[in-house]
Amino acid sequence: MRRIVKFIALTTLVGGVMAIGSILNTPADGAGTTPGTTDDPVVTKSYVDQQIQQALNGGGGGTTNPTNPTQPSQGADEVKNVALKPGKVLIADAGTEFIVRSGNAVIYTEVASGVADLTDGKDLLNGETAPKNHLLSFPREGRGIQVKEGQTSNLIVMVRGGYTIK
Template structure:
């Protein structure tokens, strides 16, 4: 019984004199009051009894990838005005949202453009609903104004595009 009391007293003395002592206002699990495992506490008691210097938990650094990551792409939307008769052609992976005007899809393939809002594939000549998010999987696809429209389009664009 005396040995256990001595161990407890030594441990409490160690905690009070170390950086691991918690302040009265700290929350459990924070840097001021870390949560530790029983094996760590047992190791600290053993070190204190044997006269070894207390050890701090080792931290591992995450492994770094062998290649440098690519620079992040610009993720902001740009407002693009498309005049009647012009074509707004998308780069691969571009996103469009038609905010004003009546637009139709331009596609040189059987598959068209993904309407992510409507959950459908829009083929060449299909009218576009305003405020729907469109994803262009490949180049050679875009949008233009509907025939007879005298006003242009206002389109939010994320990714590469060209106006023709």
């Protein structure tokens, strides 16, 4: 008999707690909005990626290179092999990275400061030889590489980021 009383008391207690809990149920902040409305829009992954890319690019739209509209800048993570002909200069956008794969290259800058050789941890100044298979970082625009004087074959460079060929 004691077991039946305990069972009835426990069942009544659990039922009462559930009833009080359902009466006092209040939604969390923001949970009362309907998905797909202006208060809680549903967006696609491509839209979110586009907004992130715009934020990373300083709020601007797409990335094109105004100095040479036929040669658009590359995406931040895209790596492209570029063949640079003798007499041409490969100018990097700010933050672009190069790796010289074949041929002989020299650093080109319009200013006194240079280009960061991240592999050796030093700066390379205008006219210095760019070592092969070294990661070069271009912190500002107006810096790049060119084919070393006297070389007749193309220079092959891996590029991550935007660039212009002059």
